Amino acid sequence: MKNSKLILMAGFAFAAACAPKEVAEPVNYWPEAGVTYEIFVQSFNDSDGDGIGDLNGVTEKLDYVKELGANAIWFMPIMPSPSYHKYDVTDYRAIHPDYGTMEDFKNLLEEAHKRDIKIVIDMIINHSSSEHPWFVESRKGRDNEFRDYYVWAQKDTIAESIEKKVITLDSDNIRQWHDPGNGDDFYYGFFIGGMPDLNFDNPKVREEIYDIGKFWLEEVGVDGFRLDAAKHIFPDDRPLDNHAFWKEFRAKMEAIKPDVYLVGEVYDKKEIVAPYLPGLPALFNFDFHYTLLEALNTENGMVLAKKQKEILDFYQGITPNFIDATISSNHDQPRLLNELGSDPEKYKQASAILLTMPGAPYLYYGEEIGMLGLKPDENIREPFLWDVIEKDQGRTKWIEPVYSTDATVTPLSVQKEDPNSYFNHYKGLIFMRNSNPALAIGTLELAPEDYPKSIMAYFRKTQNEEIFVLHNLGKEEVTVDVPKGFSNKIYQLGQAVYAEGKVKLGKNSSILLTK
Structure with a gap:
């Protein structure tokens, strides 16, 4: 065993939690302040032995999610896609075959709801896959009925823009205009050429998206959506159009399901994020993540508390009804333990801060057992360690882990038996938060x-x-x-x-x- 593992197994004398004499029953504060657990299905739990995580594997672990204390699950993309991460969709009304069937998903929903666990799915509507039937048709020519589903321009009209791109917090790709092969007409793809942006100036596109939302809410029964790349529905120089679209989207979804949950990814500072609140009542607080790391790594105690107070007051000035989706990590950032220099004491305190601050915290799968990971993204999304390798039937094998291995991370089954483990630390904090209204x-x-x-x-x-x-x-x-x-x-x-x-x-x- 490596030293880090020995330290964990020995337990942390400094990590004892002192419970009150009379403990109140935990309350489900979702969505306003409940805890949501983010799952990458591919890496979570493999129920059929093919090496890839699947929906039935998640269903098998719903009792674990409940035991941890989470009130909801956010699934990274589960729709058909040519990529491992599935952020480029080819069919908006289906389940990726690696993950199972629609019946598997509906069964998961039913079992989750029995346990009072809500289900939120990733909805990727800023762009589709370049292999989506809409785009396959769109690229056939200017007269195709799907041409205006995407953003096209003649080369000579965008000559000065073809090689230009403003680097943003959520994308460092150097091109936005892409040549489909004919050298004349180019299409717009903010992220990469394999992800062409949909044209939301086209009313037909908006209606398609609203029908897709209706399908998942009404026919399937999900509780809400995490809206990917919400800032980029229209180009960055059209923020008012972005704000207006999300208000319209919210109205359409609430007409179908009045209590629908919508959380948006607007990767920017508070002044840019806040105007999205009327359309997206929950927004991820990326400032919280970065300032938490700054506070712990510079030993500057009040920098995060002051930042959080400033953000909440600012949001209050936009709308009194908002959900502050706080995060300490997610699938795009290096694992939290790596960011904190693999210091177990800092790591435990990071979660203590997250779960005693206001907001609706998100917990990325594996953080509760101290999983590790650095870029590239695949290595931030490595397989969950359920048991020691000899007994771990559910561990996925789609990728050979580089950071979260048996030599560096203690599996869940072992941590459950250690009262001072990361798992029991997170579990205790979540229980305390859900049992004390002031903390929630x-x-x-x-x-x-x-x-x-x-x-x-x-x-x-x-x-x-x-x-x-x-x-x-x-x-x-x-x-x-x-x-x-x-x-x-x-x-x-x-x-x-x-x-x-x-x-x-x-x-x-x-x-x-x-x-």
Whole structure:
């Protein structure tokens, strides 16, 4: 065994959680503040032995998702596609055959709903695959009935744009205009040539998309959609058209399913993100992810708390009804443990911060067992380790793992038996969050006192409950004063000792106090 594994198996004395004397029953706060578990089916659980994860494999593990405490699952793309990641769809009304059948998916939905687990699927409508029948027809000529389903331009009209592309946070490809082979007419594909952008100036395209949404909501029964590349429905110089489209999309979907859940990927700063809220009531908070890493890696305690307060107040000025989808990682970023220098104490504190902050947290599969991964993307999406390799019937084999191996990551079955494991740490935090309304749906107020730089301090408040949260993000022990009346400890991570109005906090330690 590698040293990292031995450390984990030995347990972390600093990671003991102290439960309150009377523990309330957990409440499902989804979608406003519940926990959503992101699954890449390809890597999750293989039920038929072909080496590829599948929907029946997920169904087998629904009790695990429930045990972890998650309230919903977001599936990365499950529709037919020529790529392993499936973000280039060839059929919007079907299941990729590697993953199973539509009947398998409907059975998964039924079983998930029995367990009060909601199901959200990735909807990729900014672009299709270049192998989609619409595009196959579109490229046949200017007179084809599907020509205007995509964005085409004659070469001489875009000569200055063919080699130009503004690099964005969510794409570093160098071309946006692509030659289908005739050298005259070019088509627009923001990401890559294999993903041609759909033309939303065409009313027929919009109606196609609304019918697809209706199919999944009404005929299949999903609970909502994660909308990929929501910022790029129209080019970046047409943001008002983007905002208007998503308002229209929301109205169409709510007419079908009034409580439909819509979460958008708008990869940008808050000023760009916020105007999408009237159309997409939930938006991923990428600032949270990056500022969390900055806070932990620079030992700057209040930088995240201040940023989060600033974002929430800014969003409130746009609309009072929004869902802040917070993340500590996802399928596009290096694994969180890698980002934190493989420091187990920082890693545990990162999740303690995520799950004691306001918002509706997303948890990327495998984070709860400390999976590892760096770019390229395939290695951020490696197989989940259910059991030791000799016994792991469900482990997928579509890719040879580079980072998350038996030598570096302790499988779930072993972690379940260790009270100080990553898994039990995450499980305990989620339970605590779901059992304390202030942590789930309470407001965020920053502590007024000027604490040392490494301290993050804030209050979570409801009308009937108030929790004071302290995190020491530094390496050195710190002793700080506690606001008057907060003396009842409900949670502790690491070395955190309360006595006579003061708290002594060791390296990457946290404490939660009530009155």
